[in-house]
Amino acid sequence: MRIRVKLAKDEAARFISHLDLAGAVEKAVRRAGLPIAYSEGFTPRPKIAFASALALGATSTAEYADFELRERLPIAEFVRRLRAQLPEGLRLLAAREVAAGAPALMAEIDAAGWEVAARLPGRRAAEVARAWEEFLARERIYICKETKHKRRDLDIRPLILKARLVPCDEGGTWDLLLRSGSSGNLRPEEVLTAFFAAAGWEGKIERIHRTGLYIERWGELMTPLVEPRVPEEAGESE
């Protein structure tokens, strides 16, 4: 059976890298004695798949992972046993069974929600709010994406799905919904860096927190824990 889990990564665990987090969860699963399924091959690995990597230093209340078990187990028991073995800073928030044949979690993700706190020394709240409005009102916002082999300019405006700023003197808190995954990917620090550059300000990101991961179905965003339902007549109209 496959169980999908929602985890929180708190302050205490924020400096664990994504790869190390996977290792820590593997060990927790073994300590909990859960009947996890193993991959075939030279070095069998437990079948645990995470949705999306979180940058080192960020916190999150929306880390998702699928666990493949080799025998059935009541969800409540799975949750109880895994919870008892998770290290400090990792909390299991929710879990449910998903269909064994469901697509890989990682391929499903289309958007991510973020809460970002940043400091803008010397700027008043009203000033910050105005600059942000002007920034968002632009039709196109180009950033330069650099990969190992090439640089390219990318218009990120369409990747910003929703944005709300709670400004204060010397900075503010941003609530962002950004494209994430194979349908386009934008990181919150890229948005803020572009904003600082557009305003000509020296800014400093203080905290990045992931608030949600979403799958897009029929124009709606839903969390990976909600079973997607085919809307009435949607099948015929599309």
Add this chain to the structure above:
Amino acid sequence: MAQLLKTLEEILPRVEKPARYWGGEWNQVKKDWQAVPIHMALCFPDIYEVGMSHLGSKILYHVVNARSDALMERVYAPWVDMEKELRAADLPLFSLETKTPLAGFDLVGFTLQYEMTYTNVLNMLDLAGIPLRAAERGEGDPFVLAGGPCAFNPEPLAPFLDFVVLGEGEEVLGEILDLARDWKARRGARADFLTAVAAVPGVYVPAFYDVAYRLDGTVAAVRPNRPGVPERVRKRVVRDFDKVTFPERPVVPFLDVVHDRVMLELFRGCARGCRFCQAGMIYRPVREKDMATLLAQAEKLLKNTGYGEISLASLSSLDYSHIAELIDALVNQYGTEGVRVSLPSLRADSFAVEQARKVHEVRRSSLTFAPEAGSQRLRNVINKNVTEGDLLATVETAAEAGWNAFKLYFMLGLPTETDDDVLGIVELARKVANLKPQGGRITRVTVSTSNFVPKPHTPFQWEGQVEREELRRRQLLVHERLKGKRLEHRWHEPEQSFLEAVFSKGDRRTAAALERAWRLGCRLDGWSEHFRFDLWQQAFQETGLDPTFYANRKPAAGETLPWDHLDPGVSKEFLLQERERALSGERTPDCSRERCSACGVCPALDIPIRRRGETK
């Protein structure tokens, strides 16, 4: 502390692998600071990934934290990026558990595993704001102590240490903590504690000993400078090793550390008697654990950590009396749960291959053997009782069983070595590479040559290291001839080995060069990317010390050695006799299998002489 945390959170996103400095791992012990009277920091003078792989540290962490009246927290050497950040932010070095600055502990203990970490010891003290020299520390400062294998000649660090612990720490550390607790409760003076702790067997207070030198630079004598201090400090050993406390809940790191697995310690000591090996001398005698004890510990360790691998960690694990039964039991019990069993290195015999086959069911990675020398003559000199025939037959069997890559470890510059012996390495490697196993093939033979470093308390302590240029010539001799498609050669830089030799056999005067080198910027010297030999040479020059006096000179048999007042239990007569036997190519058998070789350790430590398999 709140300020420290805030600054730390600002710094960490900028450094490589911040988890090294953050703590919070599974099984970490975080005690209520106020509720515990005695606070000790366990400092490992290398980075987190190395330190977290050290079994001795895991044991001591558990031993101290099992007490209700003491706590122990971990501290590792920061990598260069973190050191820069700490210094820029004026942040003191702190412990992982409670982020307490090092200077806030009562005891700050270092484990000395390797000479090339000595500058890290100084750097960590400096980053902590603790006065470097013991003589400069005042009433409010912590006591700085050290243990581990290098503590058997701690003289190069003597001015920086308040006291040194010789031998196994499990029991003696308890006695030290008792004294510290009572001393702290009665608000004693610093000097009182040192006097009290000097009376504990196994504890050496360098300041309580004076060293006199001769005109030729050799040591004339090391003598206590006050009454009540022993002439010689004898090491501590755990008598009933089967019953000794063992960490059942070791800390599980988040980072991928060097040895990231359950470590099962089968026995202490090694009776093979290799004459170059310091561990083989200072960890004597051999004491085994019962198999039932080991199986119970393995179960708890796996259950409490979640590791998928268990390694049999002793000096020569296949020498354990019930090794075949133990491996069978572990593989049967845990193999089906995806747990691998691993062996660090192998003896060159068919038994070893059979055991290796049991533990490497799926993947046939490479096998490692350590013939150490290229000719039988030289292997007799070092008492490495492996023949060419043993090695070839074993590799062939292993290749037939599915292994195709082999690693061979050798040392260059061993006493009496000639070019014939050096070329013997190449020949042996070629013979291995040219084996034609039936139903298998050999795709790679990796030869690793390190440079021999004479170590204190071994039969070779009267040897000098071969000069650097000559070592380099011998390395090249191997290198140029070891070309071939299945052959690979890896070697160690002679400069690092040279410094290792200087501080391995150094006396108190070398402390000045050590401090100077650190002030010039030397640290993380074990990491070749940070090793600065030019700065070390400058440090020796400026302090007027001749490093070759320590590294390359052969001390006379009657000479007082800088570490003669430190007693590992093995007698100097035995070491001298072994040296004679070495030079005449005479072998000395394993004392746990054949006859007792009268090294003196069992009677000296009042431990009954046992044969293999006799645990009681």
